[in-house]
Amino acid sequence: MLLQRIANKGIQLGTLFDRAAARHPASPVILDHELDIAPKLGRRVTLTEVADLVDDFASRLWAAKVRPGQRVVVFKTNGFDISLLACSVARIGAVPVLLSPKLDGATVAELLRRVDQPYLLTDQDKLEQELPPEVFGLSERVLLTSGSFQDATELASLAGVRRVDPIVMSPDHPTLITHTSGTTGTPKLAVHTGRTFEARYRPQGTVMALKVRRSEPVAMHISFVHSRMFTIMPISVLQGHPLIVLRDDDPGSVGDVFTHVSPGFIEAHPNTFMHWEVLADDPRRPLANVKFFSSTFDALHPRTVHRMLGATKRKFPLFFQLYGQSEVGPIAGRAYSKKRGTEADGRCVGSPFPGMTGVRVVSRDGNPPTKSSPGYIEVRSDGRIVTYLGEHARWEKQVNDGWWRMGDLGYRTKWGCLHLLDREVDEIPGIDSTLEIEDTLFARLPELVEVIIIPDENGTPLPVVCTRDDKPLDLTAWRSAAAGLPAMAEPVQWKLDDLPQTATTKIKRLELARLLGAGNRGR
Structure with missing residues (x-):
């Protein structure tokens, strides 16, 4: 019934927490940080308090002259209040445009130009340390979530304004704008509607409603500006799950939080789960209560899945691996149990969801796509974005008779299972799959925390590796692990923190190749 009601109206972010609080008023939201916009609330709040906070800041934005249909760019210091402010913007019929706190000031300025005179919601630190002065000329008005700055309006000065009623927009009206990873250049601005978001609810919303008990706490470590936040967060609060929201992915602090409140369900980025492998050895057993793990981004290395499942003490735990993209949402998926070993085929990303999504692989040479000759992966989903803001022609280039080109290469087995081999731009001639090589190296070298295979200036596969605690790589062990793999x-060796990363912690392979080509050889 819940999913059907959402289907009728599309996702309504502005009233999300009102509806959740009406059903589960005392259900908690546990944070690992204070909110910049409301630090006095602390790190444990109820859905009722969150609903009031969203309403409060929606009213302040209205007092600052933000009106329905106008765009509000949110670019502030990292924190869960980014997502809450998006709900506040949507509550008064405006359209939130969420930019990662990791973006540099020049990129933010370029995106402000593309959005065309939006309101800019930021903070003193961003204005002083990262944003160029030109953002004032590129914005209708600059609003501050914290601190003070000349010519900017402090939302704190609008505390106590009269509350305004929520404005419900059409399900086909833009409800949120997020940006792509930017792994191949300046990020694109993806426009979502209430109806496209509704379509993204169905796969995981159905699974959670049927499989996950309401008492199971849901923990999330997801970019607060990513579209995924606005599907897993609503599913969790509307179903009444206690919500654990993490900003920090440091295993020590995460272990502290999970020891205090044990999650039954965890959603995180693939690289986050890799970073958390050490929690499997934590004597406090912070992962012991996890029944379900979930990741909806890139395919995870089998070693990481094996380590996560091995750390829980629940009977028959599962790891849900979902394949998708910001532009289309989850498309295919597969569940793994403890029987999956570290040498499992990590390139298999599962099958599409019946009646919800479709997948096809288009040949590049006229022959059926295979592992040695993969094709272009194309998908069909009602969750697909409606355009790239300011770049509709670019959006149209990826659509072929209703099918969306993912930018990935792969093939399907005779059983219909989709295998993802590489991004189109990352393909190296003579190599079936750089990702498969990385899977194998991870399985054979436990000390690795990252390995990226990119072409050097001669086109030869070049491994860039990061080790746990930045210990020097054991070259003897490396050569043994690389035996039988294509010549490289x-x-x-690099430090993990020095690798160029996206908002979802994906490595920017093209940028890394550029840095190496410029003579930057890491440590």
Whole structure:
């Protein structure tokens, strides 16, 4: 019934927490940080308090002259209040445009130009340390979530304004604008509607409604500006799950939180789960109560899935691996149990969801796509974005008779299972799959925390590796692990934090290749 009601109206972010609080008023939201817009609330709040906070800041935005249909760019210091402010913006019929706190000031300025004179919601630190002065000329008005700055309006000065009623927009009206990863250049601005978001609810919303008890706490470590936040968060609060929201992915602090409140369900980025492998050895057993793990981004390495499932003490735990993209949402999926070993085929990303999504692989040479000759992966979903803001022609280039080109290469087995081999831009001639090589190296070298295979200036596969605690790579062990794999150059070791990353912690492979080509050889 819940999913059907959402289907009739589309997702309404502005009233999300009102509806959740009406059903589960005392259900808690546990944070690992204070909210910049309301630090006095602390780190444990109820859905009722969150609903009031969203209403409060929606009214302040209205007092600042934000009106229905106008765009509000949110670019502030990282925190869960980014997502809550998006709900506040949507509550008065405006359209939130969420930009990652990791973006540099020049990129933010370029995106402000593309949005065309939006309101800019930021903070003192961003204005002083990252944003160029030109953002004032590129914005209708600059609003501050915290601090003070000349010519900017402090939302704190609008505390106590009269509350305004929520404005419900059509399900086909833009409800949120997020940006793509930017792995191949300046990020694109993806326009979502209430109806496209509704379509993204169905796969995981159905699974959670049928499989996950309401008493199970749901923990999330997801970029607060990513579209995924606005599907898993509503599903969780509307179904009444206690919600654990993490800003920090440091295993020590995460272990502290999970020891205090044990999650039954965890949603996180693939690289986050890799970073958390050490929690499997934590004597406090912070993962012991987890029944379900979930990741809806890139395919995870089998070693990481194996480590996560091995750390829980629940009977028959599952790891849900979902394949998707910001532009279309989850498309295919597969569940793994403890029987999956570290040498499992990590390139298999499962099958589409019956009646919800479709997948096809288009040949590049006229022959059926295979592992040695993969094709272009194309998908069909009602969750697809309606345009790239300011770049509709670019959006149209990825649509072929209703099918969306993912930018990935792969093939399907005779059983219909989709195998993802590489991004189109990352393909190296003579290599079936760089991702498969990385899976194998991870399985054979437990000390690795990251390995990226990119072409060097001669087109030779070059491994860039990161080790746990930045210990020097054991070259003897490396050569043993690389035995039987395609010929590669000698590995280059980097510190993990030095690798160029997206908002969802994906490595920017093209940027890394550029840095290496410019003579940056890591440590």
